[in-house]
Amino acid sequence: MADILKIIQQRHSMRVPFNPNRQVPKESVRQILEAARWAPTAHNMQNFEILIVDDKKVLEKIGNIKSRVSETFIRENYQQLSFSEKELVQKKVGILGTNFPPDWRNPAKLEKAVRESVATPLKERIRGSPMLLIVIYDSRKRAPASEGDVLGFISLGCVMENMWLMAQSLGISFHILTVFSGDTVEKEVKRVLHIPEYMKVAFAARLGYPVSKPAKHLRVRRDIEMFAHHNQFENNGLG
Numbered sequence: 001m002a003d004i005l006k007i008i009q010q011r012h013s014m015r016v017p018f019n020p021n022r023q024v025p026k027e028s029v030r031q032i033l034e035a036a037r038w039a040p041t042a043h044n045m046q047n048f049e050i051l052i053v054d055d056k057k058v059l060e061k062i063g064n065i066k067s068r069v070s071e072t073f074i075r076e077n078y079q080q081l082s083f084s085e086k087e088l089v090q091k092k093v094g095i096l097g098t099n100f101p102p103d104w105r106n107p108a109k110l111e112k113a114v115r116e117s118v119a120t121p122l123k124e125r126i127r128g129s130p131m132l133l134i135v136i137y138d139s140r141k142r143a144p145a146s147e148g149d150v151l152g153f154i155s156l157g158c159v160m161e162n163m164w165l166m167a168q169s170l171g172i173s174f175h176i177l178t179v180f181s182g183d184t185v186e187k188e189v190k191r192v193l194h195i196p197e198y199m200k201v202a203f204a205a206r207l208g209y210p211v212s213k214p215a216k217h218l219r220v221r222r223d224i225e226m227f228a229h230h231n232q233f234e235n236n237g238l239g
C-alpha cells in the first residue's frame, strides 16, 4: 500500500536529454508492456496497440519530422502558466512559465510568438531517447454508446499511467510527447512506421536515462480538501 503510493508520488515527467547509448533493457520493456496489458479499459476492449521504436535509423527518420506549434497551443498554454515558483506554489495547478520561450510568457507578445513560430524537427523533443513507445488506437471503433469515445480515451489514459508507474518503479525515465498526435506529425509518423490509415496516435512516450542528474524541479498538487466533496458539492473535504 505504502509502496504503491510512493511510486505514484515519485512518478514525474522527465524533460531532460536522455543518453542515446544507454538502452532500456528488453526485460524492462516487457514489464512496462505487461503493465499496459493489465490496464482497465472500457468493456475490456483493450483498445490499444503499442509500437516500440528503438532502431536508430527509424528513430532518426522520426526525429527529422518537423512540427510547428499551433496558435491554439500557444494561446491556451499561456493560461496554465505561473510566472514564479511562489505563484505556482500558491496556485497548486499548472506549470512554470520558465519552461517556455520568453515570448510565450508575455500576453503582449503572443501574436508575435504565433506569427514567428517555426517548424522544428522532432529530434529536439526526443532529446536523445533510445526508445519511443507509441500508443495507437482504432478510430473506427468506440466503447459502446460512448459519445466521442470518451470511455475509450479514459482507457488509453489508464494504459499511459500503468506504463508510467512501471517505468518509474524500474528507474526508467518517461516523458509524454503529445506532439506525436498532432495532425501533420501523426501523418508522417504513420508513414514511417507503416501504421494503417484508420489507426490514430493517442500519445507517444520517450524512455531512457538522463544524460546527467537533473536539477530538482518544483511539483505542485491541490490539497485533497480542494477537490474532494463530501456527500454534497458544497462540503469540501473528506468530512
Ligand SMILES: Cc1cc2nc3c(=O)[nH]c(=O)nc-3n(C[C@H](O)[C@H](O)[C@H](O)COP(=O)(O)O)c2cc1C
Pocket: 011, 012, 013, 014, 015, 094, 095, 175, 176, 177, 178, 179, 219
Ligand atoms: C494526456 C497527457 C499529455 C501530456 N502531454 C505532455 C507533453 O506533450 N509534453 C510534456 O512535456 N508533458 C506532457 N504531459 C505531462 C504533464 O505536463 C505532467 O504530467 C504534469 O505537468 C504533471 O507533472 P509530473 O508528470 O511531473 O507530475 C502530459 C500528461 C498527460 C497526462
